[in-house]
Amino acid sequence: MRSPGRPLLALALLLLVVGAAVAAAVLLRPPSFAGALTGTPSGAPPTTPSPAAAAATAAPAGPPTPAPAPPAFDRTQRSLDSPDSTWVVVNKLRPLDPVGYAPADLVDVGGGHLLRAEAALAVADLQAEAAAAGHGIAVQSAYRSYEYQEGLFADAVGRFGAEGAEQRSARPGHSEHQTGLAVDVGGGGCDIERCFGDTPEGRWVAANAHRSGFLVRYAAGSEQITGYQYEPWHLRYVGPELATEMHETGVATLEEFFGLPPAPEYALG
Ligand SMILES: [Zn+2]
The missing domain is CATH 1.20.5 (Single alpha-helices involved in coiled-coils or other helix-helix interfaces)
Known part of the structure:
Protein backbone atom coordinates (compact mmCIF):
# COMPACT_ATOMS: atom_id res chain seq x y z
CA MET A 1 0.00 0.00 0.00
CA SER A 42 51.70 23.23 -6.43
CA GLY A 43 54.46 22.63 -3.91
CA ALA A 44 53.09 19.51 -2.31
CA PRO A 45 55.10 16.34 -2.92
CA PRO A 46 53.67 14.05 -5.58
CA THR A 47 51.33 11.46 -4.18
CA THR A 48 52.14 8.94 -6.93
CA PRO A 49 55.14 6.85 -5.78
CA SER A 50 58.11 6.57 -8.12
CA PRO A 51 58.61 3.14 -9.76
CA ALA A 52 61.56 2.47 -7.43
CA ALA A 53 59.56 3.39 -4.35
CA ALA A 54 56.65 1.32 -5.61
CA ALA A 55 58.96 -1.67 -6.12
CA ALA A 56 60.44 -1.21 -2.67
CA THR A 57 56.96 -1.04 -1.18
CA ALA A 58 55.87 -4.09 -3.12
CA ALA A 59 58.92 -6.15 -2.15
CA PRO A 60 60.28 -4.86 1.16
CA ALA A 61 62.41 -8.01 1.66
CA GLY A 62 64.15 -7.76 -1.74
CA PRO A 63 67.62 -6.38 -2.46
CA PRO A 64 68.06 -2.62 -2.41
CA THR A 65 67.38 -0.81 -5.65
CA PRO A 66 70.74 -0.18 -7.37
CA ALA A 67 71.86 3.42 -7.50
CA PRO A 68 72.07 5.04 -10.94
CA ALA A 69 75.84 5.54 -10.68
CA PRO A 70 77.89 2.42 -9.89
CA PRO A 71 79.53 2.67 -6.47
CA ALA A 72 83.29 2.63 -6.11
CA PHE A 73 84.77 -0.87 -6.21
CA ASP A 74 84.65 -2.36 -2.72
CA ARG A 75 88.07 -3.87 -2.07
CA THR A 76 87.06 -5.24 1.31
CA GLN A 77 84.15 -7.41 0.23
CA ARG A 78 86.17 -10.66 0.32
CA SER A 79 88.99 -12.00 2.44
CA LEU A 80 92.56 -11.84 1.14
CA ASP A 81 93.68 -14.27 3.85
CA SER A 82 91.17 -17.10 3.91
CA PRO A 83 92.38 -19.95 1.67
CA ASP A 84 88.77 -20.56 0.58
CA SER A 85 88.33 -16.96 -0.62
CA THR A 86 88.52 -16.43 -4.39
CA TRP A 87 90.52 -13.28 -3.55
CA VAL A 88 93.13 -15.02 -1.38
CA VAL A 89 96.56 -13.53 -2.06
CA VAL A 90 99.34 -16.11 -1.93
CA ASN A 91 102.95 -15.15 -2.49
CA LYS A 92 106.41 -15.64 -0.99
CA LEU A 93 105.43 -13.58 2.08
CA ARG A 94 101.88 -14.91 2.29
CA PRO A 95 101.81 -18.70 2.59
CA LEU A 96 98.51 -20.49 2.65
CA ASP A 97 97.04 -20.75 6.14
CA PRO A 98 97.13 -23.59 6.93
CA VAL A 99 100.12 -24.41 4.73
CA GLY A 100 98.68 -27.85 4.05
CA TYR A 101 95.34 -26.42 2.85
CA ALA A 102 93.38 -28.50 0.35
CA PRO A 103 90.15 -27.22 -1.27
CA ALA A 104 86.97 -29.19 -0.59
CA ASP A 105 85.27 -28.62 -3.96
CA LEU A 106 87.80 -29.76 -6.57
CA VAL A 107 86.37 -30.97 -9.86
CA ASP A 108 88.01 -32.52 -12.92
CA VAL A 109 88.43 -30.10 -15.83
CA GLY A 110 89.78 -32.79 -18.15
CA GLY A 111 93.05 -34.61 -18.45
CA GLY A 112 93.01 -35.36 -14.74
CA HIS A 113 93.45 -31.67 -13.91
CA LEU A 114 91.48 -30.38 -10.92
CA LEU A 115 90.18 -26.92 -10.09
CA ARG A 116 87.72 -25.58 -7.55
CA ALA A 117 84.17 -25.74 -8.90
CA GLU A 118 83.83 -22.00 -9.60
CA ALA A 119 87.19 -21.81 -11.36
CA ALA A 120 86.40 -24.96 -13.33
CA LEU A 121 83.24 -23.37 -14.76
CA ALA A 122 85.24 -20.24 -15.51
CA VAL A 123 87.99 -22.05 -17.39
CA ALA A 124 85.37 -23.85 -19.49
CA ASP A 125 83.89 -20.43 -20.24
CA LEU A 126 87.33 -19.09 -21.16
CA GLN A 127 87.97 -22.02 -23.48
CA ALA A 128 84.57 -21.60 -25.15
CA GLU A 129 85.14 -17.86 -25.64
CA ALA A 130 88.60 -18.53 -27.06
CA ALA A 131 87.25 -21.23 -29.38
CA ALA A 132 84.59 -18.82 -30.64
CA ALA A 133 87.43 -16.44 -31.51
CA GLY A 134 89.31 -19.25 -33.26
CA HIS A 135 91.81 -20.07 -30.51
CA GLY A 136 92.43 -23.42 -28.84
CA ILE A 137 93.39 -23.08 -25.18
CA ALA A 138 94.48 -26.23 -23.34
CA VAL A 139 94.84 -26.76 -19.60
CA GLN A 140 98.38 -27.90 -18.82
CA SER A 141 98.37 -27.80 -15.02
CA ALA A 142 95.85 -26.85 -12.38
CA TYR A 143 95.50 -27.85 -8.70
CA ARG A 144 98.66 -29.09 -7.06
CA SER A 145 98.63 -30.44 -3.52
CA TYR A 146 101.17 -29.50 -0.87
CA GLU A 147 102.82 -32.88 -1.27
CA TYR A 148 102.98 -32.65 -5.05
CA GLN A 149 104.45 -29.14 -4.87
CA GLU A 150 107.02 -30.43 -2.39
CA GLY A 151 108.21 -32.91 -5.01
CA LEU A 152 108.18 -30.31 -7.82
CA PHE A 153 110.19 -27.83 -5.78
CA ALA A 154 112.76 -30.45 -4.78
CA ASP A 155 113.10 -31.40 -8.43
CA ALA A 156 113.60 -27.73 -9.40
CA VAL A 157 116.29 -27.34 -6.74
CA GLY A 158 118.04 -30.39 -8.15
CA ARG A 159 117.94 -29.01 -11.71
CA PHE A 160 118.50 -25.25 -11.20
CA GLY A 161 119.98 -24.95 -7.72
CA ALA A 162 118.22 -23.31 -4.79
CA GLU A 163 118.28 -19.78 -6.23
CA GLY A 164 117.15 -20.83 -9.68
CA ALA A 165 114.39 -22.96 -8.21
CA GLU A 166 113.00 -20.00 -6.25
CA GLN A 167 112.45 -18.05 -9.47
CA ARG A 168 110.74 -20.90 -11.28
CA SER A 169 108.82 -22.83 -8.67
CA ALA A 170 107.07 -22.12 -5.41
CA ARG A 171 107.84 -23.67 -2.07
CA PRO A 172 105.05 -25.95 -0.90
CA GLY A 173 102.38 -23.97 0.94
CA HIS A 174 103.28 -20.87 -1.11
CA SER A 175 101.94 -21.91 -4.51
CA GLU A 176 98.79 -20.45 -6.03
CA HIS A 177 98.22 -23.85 -7.58
CA GLN A 178 97.49 -25.20 -4.10
CA THR A 179 94.43 -22.90 -3.88
CA GLY A 180 92.69 -24.72 -6.74
CA LEU A 181 92.20 -21.31 -8.39
CA ALA A 182 95.29 -21.22 -10.63
CA VAL A 183 95.66 -22.83 -14.03
CA ASP A 184 98.52 -23.03 -16.50
CA VAL A 185 97.32 -22.91 -20.09
CA GLY A 186 98.92 -23.45 -23.46
CA GLY A 187 98.15 -23.05 -27.13
CA GLY A 188 99.57 -21.83 -30.40
CA GLY A 189 102.38 -24.38 -30.16
CA CYS A 190 103.79 -23.01 -26.92
CA ASP A 191 102.94 -24.56 -23.58
CA ILE A 192 104.08 -23.16 -20.23
CA GLU A 193 106.82 -21.11 -21.87
CA ARG A 194 107.28 -17.39 -22.26
CA CYS A 195 106.66 -17.71 -26.02
CA PHE A 196 102.98 -18.31 -25.22
CA GLY A 197 102.60 -14.56 -24.68
CA ASP A 198 103.55 -13.93 -28.31
CA THR A 199 101.13 -16.42 -29.84
CA PRO A 200 97.67 -15.29 -31.02
CA GLU A 201 96.29 -17.53 -28.26
CA GLY A 202 98.44 -15.89 -25.60
CA ARG A 203 97.53 -12.40 -26.81
CA TRP A 204 93.86 -13.32 -26.79
CA VAL A 205 94.18 -14.63 -23.23
CA ALA A 206 95.92 -11.46 -22.04
CA ALA A 207 93.20 -9.28 -23.59
CA ASN A 208 90.13 -11.34 -22.69
CA ALA A 209 90.70 -13.68 -19.73
CA HIS A 210 89.36 -11.06 -17.30
CA ARG A 211 85.90 -11.49 -18.72
CA SER A 212 85.92 -15.08 -17.47
CA GLY A 213 87.38 -14.00 -14.13
CA PHE A 214 91.09 -14.68 -14.69
CA LEU A 215 94.18 -12.53 -14.58
CA VAL A 216 97.69 -13.18 -15.82
CA ARG A 217 99.05 -13.34 -12.30
CA TYR A 218 102.77 -12.95 -12.99
CA ALA A 219 102.85 -9.97 -15.31
CA ALA A 220 105.85 -8.82 -17.30
CA GLY A 221 107.89 -6.26 -15.37
CA SER A 222 106.36 -7.20 -12.01
CA GLU A 223 109.01 -9.65 -10.85
CA GLN A 224 110.00 -7.48 -7.88
CA ILE A 225 106.38 -7.41 -6.70
CA THR A 226 105.17 -10.95 -7.38
CA GLY A 227 108.50 -12.71 -6.86
CA TYR A 228 108.11 -14.57 -10.16
CA GLN A 229 109.27 -14.12 -13.69
CA TYR A 230 106.72 -13.23 -16.37
CA GLU A 231 104.40 -16.19 -16.85
CA PRO A 232 101.87 -15.45 -19.61
CA TRP A 233 100.46 -18.96 -19.17
CA HIS A 234 99.69 -18.82 -15.44
CA LEU A 235 96.14 -17.63 -14.88
CA ARG A 236 94.59 -16.99 -11.52
CA TYR A 237 90.83 -17.05 -11.00
CA VAL A 238 89.58 -14.12 -8.91
CA GLY A 239 86.10 -13.73 -10.44
CA PRO A 240 84.99 -11.45 -13.29
CA GLU A 241 84.29 -8.45 -11.05
CA LEU A 242 87.81 -8.12 -9.65
CA ALA A 243 89.55 -9.29 -12.83
CA THR A 244 87.64 -6.73 -14.91
CA GLU A 245 88.29 -3.94 -12.39
CA MET A 246 92.03 -4.66 -12.48
CA HIS A 247 92.02 -4.94 -16.27
CA GLU A 248 90.15 -1.68 -16.76
CA THR A 249 92.23 0.25 -14.23
CA GLY A 250 95.49 -1.20 -15.54
CA VAL A 251 96.68 -2.62 -12.21
CA ALA A 252 98.83 -5.65 -13.02
CA THR A 253 99.20 -7.39 -9.66
CA LEU A 254 97.03 -8.32 -6.69
CA GLU A 255 99.71 -6.91 -4.39
CA GLU A 256 99.42 -3.44 -5.94
CA PHE A 257 95.63 -3.52 -6.20
CA PHE A 258 95.20 -4.36 -2.52
CA GLY A 259 98.16 -2.33 -1.25
CA LEU A 260 100.07 -5.37 -0.02
CA PRO A 261 103.85 -5.39 0.37
CA PRO A 262 105.91 -6.57 -2.61
CA ALA A 263 107.06 -10.17 -2.16
CA PRO A 264 110.22 -10.62 -4.21
CA GLU A 265 111.76 -13.06 -1.73
CA TYR A 266 110.78 -15.35 1.12
CA ALA A 267 111.05 -13.80 4.56
CA LEU A 268 113.25 -16.64 5.75
CA GLY A 269 115.85 -18.33 3.53
ZN1 LIG B 1 101.29 -21.88 -12.80
Missing part, protein backbone atom coordinates in the same frame (compact mmCIF):
# COMPACT_ATOMS: atom_id res chain seq x y z
CA ARG A 2 1.39 3.42 -1.00
CA SER A 3 0.50 6.86 0.31
CA PRO A 4 0.63 9.84 -2.07
CA GLY A 5 3.19 11.63 0.21
CA ARG A 6 5.90 8.94 -0.23
CA PRO A 7 7.34 10.10 -3.64
CA LEU A 8 7.74 13.68 -2.39
CA LEU A 9 9.52 12.49 0.71
CA ALA A 10 11.86 10.36 -1.38
CA LEU A 11 12.64 13.32 -3.68
CA ALA A 12 13.39 15.55 -0.71
CA LEU A 13 15.73 12.94 0.74
CA LEU A 14 17.49 12.54 -2.61
CA LEU A 15 18.04 16.30 -2.91
CA LEU A 16 19.39 16.37 0.62
CA VAL A 17 21.89 13.59 -0.12
CA VAL A 18 23.05 15.15 -3.40
CA GLY A 19 23.39 18.53 -1.78
CA ALA A 20 25.47 17.09 1.06
CA ALA A 21 27.72 15.28 -1.43
CA VAL A 22 28.33 18.49 -3.42
CA ALA A 23 29.05 20.43 -0.26
CA ALA A 24 31.48 17.76 0.89
CA ALA A 25 33.27 17.75 -2.47
CA VAL A 26 33.70 21.53 -2.38
CA LEU A 27 34.86 21.61 1.23
CA LEU A 28 37.21 18.66 1.04
CA ARG A 29 38.87 19.33 -2.34
CA PRO A 30 42.66 19.48 -2.07
CA PRO A 31 44.33 22.88 -2.26
CA SER A 32 46.25 21.76 -5.34
CA PHE A 33 43.04 21.11 -7.22
CA ALA A 34 43.80 23.70 -9.89
CA GLY A 35 47.38 22.55 -10.20
CA ALA A 36 46.31 18.97 -10.51
CA LEU A 37 44.04 19.91 -13.38
CA THR A 38 46.91 21.46 -15.33
CA GLY A 39 49.52 18.98 -14.21
CA THR A 40 51.54 21.71 -12.51
CA PRO A 41 52.95 20.83 -9.08
